[in-house]
Amino acid sequence: AQRVTQPEKLLSVFKGAPVELKCNYSYSGSPELFWYVQYSRQRLQLLLRHISRESIKGFTADLNKGETSFHLKKPFAQEEDSAMYYCALRAYGNKLVFGAGTILRVKS
């Protein structure tokens, strides 16, 4: 089965604190994973993908095949990071499977 699990519906942290948004996947093939973000009143957009191995807006995510995880991390949260975050898996049939999403709230 192809599945993406984001266990936290809501993650609330203080400004300057580290952030880790969890994502686990289930997929028998070679996974390709993405993080999408939706800021308030904006469209859903790509944040980063594992094959790029890049840092976007201070966020990084490492694919851990042993733990089937692709957690999103940032060492120091900013208020502008508050948004809905979706983890997604490229699955069979050339489609994306999304997790349920995690709302990140950064408090001042």
Add this chain to the structure above:
Amino acid sequence: DGGITQSPKYLFRKEGQNVTLSCEQNLNHDAMYWYRQDPGQGLRLIYYSQIVNDFQKGDIAEGYSVSREKKESFPLTVTSAQKNPTAFYLCASSIQGARYEQYFGPGTRLTVT
């Protein structure tokens, strides 16, 4: 904005009526997608199309239909057979397939009473 548009932003219909949601893109993308976004369930794929005149069912296609007569357009019809049609609907497009970044429209909120 621009690139990929959805209309209308809000749509209200009576139960038992079919309704068509519009999705247009001027990005010259081959692939287009329809998702349904419900609180606590994330995005679920309804239908997708990788080329003109071809489309595939997603995970929750029952009660929906689509057409892809033009590269730029991928309308979604919510039929009366859809048991729970009230939702937020998102359209997306990409160069070719899910390997590439998907660009999303602003969404249409459909309310059926």
